Amino acid sequence: MPKSRVRKKKVYSNPTNTGSQTSDSYEPSPLWVPITAVSLIVIGIGWLVLYYLSGQAYPVAAWGYWNLAVGFSCMVASLLVLSKWR
Template identity: 70%
Template sequence: MPKSQVRKKKVYTPPTDVRPSQTAATSKPSPIWLPIAAVSLIVFGIGWLVVYYLSETLYPVAAWGYWNLAVGFGAMVSSLILLSRWR
C-alpha cells in the first residue's frame, strides 16, 4: 500500500492588529504605598467586623447599627479596587 504524503505546516504568525501594544510593557511599577494601603484596608475591615460582632453590636459605633457592616465590607471592597491597579 502506498504511503500518504506528509503535509508541511505553515509557521503561525499572529496578525499585527491583535498584538499587544508596547506601552503596556513599559509602564511604571506601582508605588510602594498601594499594596501597603490595600493590606491595611483589609485588616481594618476585618478588625471592624470582628469588633462589631464580638461586642454584640455595641462597638465600634452603636448608633450606626447595621451600617457598621457596610463600613467593614466597604473597606475590604476598596482594598480590592486598589489591588486591581497593582502592577
C-alpha cells in the same frame, strides 16, 4: 498503500509591536498599592470583629447595622485597589 504527504511546519516568528501595549506599560506598581490594600483588609475585618465581639456596642453604637456596611466597604475598597496591582 499510498504514502501520506509530509507537510512542513511553519517556523514561529515573534511578532514585533503588533499590540497597542508597549514594554513600558508593564511597570511594577508603586509600593503604596499593596500596603493600602492590606491595610484596608485589616481595618475592614477588624471593624467587623470588634462590632460582633462588643455585642454591637462598638465601634459606633449609633450606626447600628451600618457598621457592617463600613467593614465590608473597606474590604471591597481593598479589592478595587488590588485590581491596580501588577
